[in-house]
Amino acid sequence: MSRFAQLWRTTTVRLTAVFIALFVVFSILLLAFIAYQSSIQIQQQQTAQIDREVDLLKRIDEREGVRGIVFAVARLSSQPGPGIYYLGDNAGLQIAGNVSGFPANVLQNDGTFSFNYDRDPAYAGDSTKGFAVVRSQVVDNMRLIVGRDVVERRGFTVIVFQGFLLAVLGILAFSILAGVVTARRVLKRIDTINATSAKIISGNLSERVPLTRRNDEFDGLATNLNAMLDRIEALMVGLKEVTDNVAHDLKTPLTRLRNRAEAALRDGSGEAAQREALETTLSESDKLIRTFNALLMIARAEAGAPSGALADVDVSAVAADVAELYEPVAEEAGMTLETEIAPDVHLRGNRELIGQAVVNLIENALKYYEPAEGKTGRIGVTVRQEAGRVRIAVGDNGPGIPAEDRARVVERFVRLEKSRTEQGSGLGLSLVAAVAKLHHGQFRIEDNNPGVLAVIDLPATAP
């Protein structure tokens, strides 16, 4: 029963039901019209026959007199069939004919009448009740009534009606069958999707809705669902990686923090030492907060910002601002910071995140700079727009990254072991990669011969 209820709930079945109803109503109307037209046609034929017989009898009367017409009526009356004949004198006595007991008005007035009558048992078929259509008129001082028992005509109507009923039933049965078959097929496809969803809900995220080769709207739905699942799976994997990284990046310094506090408590060397320990604790917790913020920012950028958060960004201005902000810092570190920024490069994006990405790249270049004899450290910030791409690059002439590590360093959350132990959160490049991904672009490390050329390659008109 629940299966039926389920079937009834499907759109296909409901639509089928509506169409069946419409079809049946239309068929009824059509068949009724045909039946009506046919019966009128038959009636007209019969009336014409009656008229012809009346004319014939009149002519016989003219030619052969009363004897002739009485004989003709008597002969016609004796023939089997639906004919009704009556000839009576003006006193109302029957002279000839096969039916008696007409209603009084038929015997008295001229005209066409229809009425029920009792069949002569001699001629009656399966029923003694008849229905007559007759023409009554006076011929040669006698009343002549010629007519037809139209039960046969009604018989025709019954046949039409029966055929019609059969047709409707057939249509009904066929439509229901077709509806059920279609609905079952649709249900089967939906069941597949539901089953897959259930598996996914119960935890198997790698499950996908199977596709058929029909390439119909269900396949379209399945394709979209699968794409959605891919996205969800990627997000879940991302989330897991974030949690793993939070565990690593926050637990380690937290442990350090705790150890310091514990040591300071144990250490009885006086207020000054304790004060110093407290200050270290404070700066450690500031670093923790910074790492935490970086992780959050990466996670949010990875998840993809709602499009409302994206606005027109003047990339040239952002890069120039950041370069200007860091130019004195570079100088103090014994490096030069040069810019080659094309004017008015715009894209749809998040200004703060793009700014932060450039900051991270410059800070990275500063961090890995190794002063050497006869070499000035150089950082170059370039912004270029070419062929629908915006290219933000930060290059240096430092030690560079070995070719085999370049791809790895750009991968999500992958850091060279060396940099993990370096100062700072070590999340800088991960954030840059996340920002590039948020803007539908890529982040890659190229060779600056020598040094690192970090390139953020974004589409100029991010969707």
Place this chain on the structure above:
Amino acid sequence: MKILLIEDDREAASYLIQALDEAGHVTHHASDGETGYAMASSMDYDVLIVDRMLPRRDGLSIVESLRAEGNKTPVLILSALGEVDDRVTGLRAGGDDYLVKPYAFTELLARIEVLARRSSPSEAATSYEVGDLSLDRLSRKVERSGESILLQPREFRLLEYLMKNAGKVVTRTMLLENVWDYHFDPQTNVIDVHMSRLRGKIDKGHANPLLHTIRGAGYMIRE
């Protein structure tokens, strides 16, 4: 200063009240949105510190209602939500400043002191003077002891911001937000390098320095 703190975390609130008291401010406290709104609209405060997520009524709606009533008391919004969008929503609701948790108390103190000053009429001043240093906002000229000092546009804005808030501590994040208009987290010494350049142009060769570094907090310009 008379401050109203609307914050539901009792521990955070009592810490803040104590620290603000030590800094010489009188602080009233409300622990839910409705009470806070009633207090803010019935009494006169110099600054409101409003947590964004509060029981019974959220912080942003309090600020919106106060602004709709024409109440112009400066508001500092505190929030754990630190994305750019969150900040924009907070400022759009009528907040004057936005501070993300967790924060250093020095940061909060510096910000509310600058905020409270905002309501004073000096906001529209066309020139600032600190000792023998003067800055003209219209002609963009800076002079010290009658001698003209040439500043880069960014250095001018840096000095302008410091002088507007003369005698108040401004933190590095405040400078980054107000002078560079960025809310991210750079290496701490980025601002220091800029400040030391500015100091070189303003204080070099003068007996009494005007630009002071406040340890553990930020900078201040004063006589």
